Amino acid sequence: MTVAIDLTGKSAIVTGSGRGIGRETALLLAKAGACLTIADVDEATAASTAAEIRALGAAATHVRVDITQPDDAKQMVQAALAAHGRLDILVNNAARWTTKLFKDMTPEDYDANIRVTLYGTLHASRAALDPMMESKYGRIINLISDAGRIGEPYLSIYAAAKGGVAAFTKALAKEVGRYNITVNGIAPGITLTPGSADFIQGAGGEEKLAKAYPLRRLAQPIDIANPILFLASDMSGYMTGQIFSVSGGYSTVG
Numbered sequence: 001m002t003v004a005i006d007l008t009g010k011s012a013i014v015t016g017s018g019r020g021i022g023r024e025t026a027l028l029l030a031k032a033g034a035c036l037t038i039a040d041v042d043e044a045t046a047a048s049t050a051a052e053i054r055a056l057g058a059a060a061t062h063v064r065v066d067i068t069q070p071d072d073a074k075q076m077v078q079a080a081l082a083a084h085g086r087l088d089i090l091v092n093n094a095a096r097w098t099t100k101l102f103k104d105m106t107p108e109d110y111d112a113n114i115r116v117t118l119y120g121t122l123h124a125s126r127a128a129l130d131p132m133m134e135s136k137y138g139r140i141i142n143l144i145s146d147a148g149r150i151g152e153p154y155l156s157i158y159a160a161a162k163g164g165v166a167a168f169t170k171a172l173a174k175e176v177g178r179y180n181i182t183v184n185g186i187a188p189g190i191t192l193t194p195g196s197a198d199f200i201q202g203a204g205g206e207e208k209l210a211k212a213y214p215l216r217r218l219a220q221p222i223d224i225a226n227p228i229l230f231l232a233s234d235m236s237g238y239m240t241g242q243i244f245s246v247s248g249g250y251s252t253v254g
């Protein structure tokens, strides 16, 4: 006898799923049986992830969305409903980060980081709540970061935005639990993605950084996608308002 995670019949949106952790998560949810809506500001990469999923034999549509815009977020949810008839899972993955000392950050840097990372999560969650509250079912998973839980130098504004997402996760969970909607957060450590490549290079490279991690390696995108799949499934149905560090033991704060 085996126990498997089965998302057959579920419909999921993953923001920022043209590449990196979002792409890996979308592929994994599709392999578990979900229908996917691939949402990214970069339409070419969104189309490419959707095509990869269809090549696996699963259903996927893609939509160009700038998640900083509330109307785009609404259209993204409409696209999921039009393509798949329902919406069960939202993964708020799109984010932006600027790596500089805080004294060198500009108000434009504040905006760029906070608008995608925090506002984007708010806009997508708001748009997704209507169909989820109506169907009395939902799984919202927010990508946070250890930077937003324990602080990291050079990432102050991003940390502020992610700290906001963490607090939002807990507050929203308390509001929507009565609709059978769970809201949880995953806080990755440094993960090998296109978005983190410059940061890793600038900080001395993968091998050097891995020494700070008890498991002595940086994460691959699948290391993050696996617990997202668990939170997207019915197996996590009695867990809400929680933030889980997925960082090879780097952060052990409760």
Ligand SMILES: NC(=O)c1ccc[n+]([C@@H]2O[C@H](COP(=O)([O-])OP(=O)(O)OC[C@H]3O[C@@H](n4cnc5c(N)ncnc54)[C@H](O)[C@@H]3O)[C@@H](O)[C@H]2O)c1
Pocket: 015, 016, 017, 018, 019, 020, 021, 022, 039, 040, 041, 042, 045, 065, 066, 067, 068, 092, 093, 094, 095, 096, 116, 120, 143, 144, 145, 146, 187, 188, 189, 190, 191, 192, 193, 194, 195, 196
């Ligand atoms: N990679 C890491 O080391 C790391 C560590 C901790 C947390 N995280 C978090 O994991 C998530 C994914 O990170 P990643 O490294 O895969 O990122 P990435 O930069 O490789 O990919 C991010 C995706 O988001 C899209 N995006 C950016 N702005 C957008 C917008 N306005 N609207 C819609 N889409 C937009 C990009 O086009 C891109 O496809 C983020 O929330 C990030 O903060 C990553």
